[in-house]
Amino acid sequence: MPDSTPGHPSRGSSSAGGEGASGSDAARLDLAAADAEAEAAAAAATAAAAEATAAAARAHAARLRRDSDVGAQAAGAADDPTPTVTLTKEYGETPATDWQQEPGRRRKGPAWTILTSAAVVVICAALAATGYMTYQHRQAESDRDQAAEYAAAAKQGVVTLTSLDFNNAEADIQRVLDSSTGEFRDDFQSRKDDFAKVIQDSKVATEGQVNSTAVESMNDNDAVVLVSATSKVTNSAGADQEPRAWRLAVTVTHEGDQIKMSKVDYVP
Numbered sequence: 001m002p003d004s005t006p007g008h009p010s011r012g013s014s015s016a017g018g019e020g021a022s023g024s025d026a027a028r029l030d031l032a033a034a035d036a037e038a039e040a041a042a043a044a045a046t047a048a049a050a051e052a053t054a055a056a057a058r059a060h061a062a063r064l065r066r067d068s069d070v071g072a073q074a075a076g077a078a079d080d081p082t083p084t085v086t087l088t089k090e091y092g093e094t095p096a097t098d099w100q101q102e103p104g105r106r107r108k109g110p111a112w113t114i115l116t117s118a119a120v121v122v123i124c125a126a127l128a129a130t131g132y133m134t135y136q137h138r139q140a141e142s143d144r145d146q147a148a149e150y151a152a153a154a155k156q157g158v159v160t161l162t163s164l165d166f167n168n169a170e171a172d173i174q175r176v177l178d179s180s181t182g183e184f185r186d187d188f189q190s191r192k193d194d195f196a197k198v199i200q201d202s203k204v205a206t207e208g209q210v211n212s213t214a215v216e217s218m219n220d221n222d223a224v225v226l227v228s229a230t231s232k233v234t235n236s237a238g239a240d241q242e243p244r245a246w247r248l249a250v251t252v253t254h255e256g257d258q259i260k261m262s263k264v265d266y267v268p
Contacts, residue, residue, distance in 0.1 A: 147223070151213040153259035154225035154250040161264070162208025162231040162246065169196040181255045182262035203236035208246075222253040222262065 157179050164172045173192050177185060188195075208231045216224040227248045233241040251263035 146220075147215040147218060149259060150215055150218055150223035150252050151225055153252045154223075154227055154261070155210045155213055157250060157252070157261040157264075158210055158227050158229050158246070158248060159208045161261075162206055162229060164199055165205040166199045166203050166236070167205070169199045172199075179260055180262070181253055181260040184251075184261055184263050205234045207232045207234075216249070220254075222251060225250050225252060226267070 160172075160175050160179050173188075173196055177189060177192065180188060208229055211228045211230060213228075214226045216226050218224070227246070227250050229246040229248065230243045231246065232243050235241070247267040249265040249267050250261055252259050253262040
């Protein structure tokens with residue numbers, strides 16, 4: 001039987017009131033959740049803006065560093081001609097060297113080095129060849145001059161030896177001794193008196209003439225000279241005899257500043 005006592009609400013009234021309270025709390029929770037999501041979205045936007053600001057700052061700092069490096073390289077280019085490479089990978093640019101930036105300058109590669117080395121070798125070879133040819137030319141001139149001196153000494157010695165006059169026998173023999181040295185002079189000196197007597201007794205005069213000379217061998221001290229000569233003989237009566245032919249191998253030797261006969265051999 002239902003309780004109808006005043007002051008006590010019924011069960012139905014209590015249930016309706018509870019449902020109303022629950023709906024109000026749910027609405028408040030939904031509102032609080034929406035506010036939290038809005039705050040979270042605002043925080044995320046703020047963080048993104050901060051990150052973008054930081055990225056911009058880093059990019060600006062990198063540009064400043066790059067500009068500073070380029071300025072330093074440009075300032076040192078006059079003192080250091082070595083090509084330098086500026087790395088700009090961060091900005092996607094192609095590395096460039098200072099010689100690429102200046103069209104008037106060209107880098108000398110291996111081919112240039114090879115050409116330079118070859119040129120140096122060719123120049124050195126040419127200089128060596130020129131020096132050798134100059135030496136050979138001077139040596140040939142020196143040999144010709146020396147051969148001419150030896151030939152002249154042998155020619156004069158043979159003319160002196162084959163030109164004797166019985167009227168001046170002693171003087172002629174002395175000229176032979178003065179133009180000779182070594183073994184030949186010693187031998188002629190030992191027989192000069194006998195030789196003078198033969199000339200004086202025969203009463204003949206001889207006049208020698210050299211037809212040709214040829215240096216067979218020589219060195220800095222002596223030489224062997226082949227001499228072809230003839231001598232004209234005249235007796236005391238003035239009669240001329242047939243010229244006599246002489247083929248001699250004359251050794252001439254330096255003695256001080258003169259060249260004298262040191263040996264005379266007859267060549268058959």
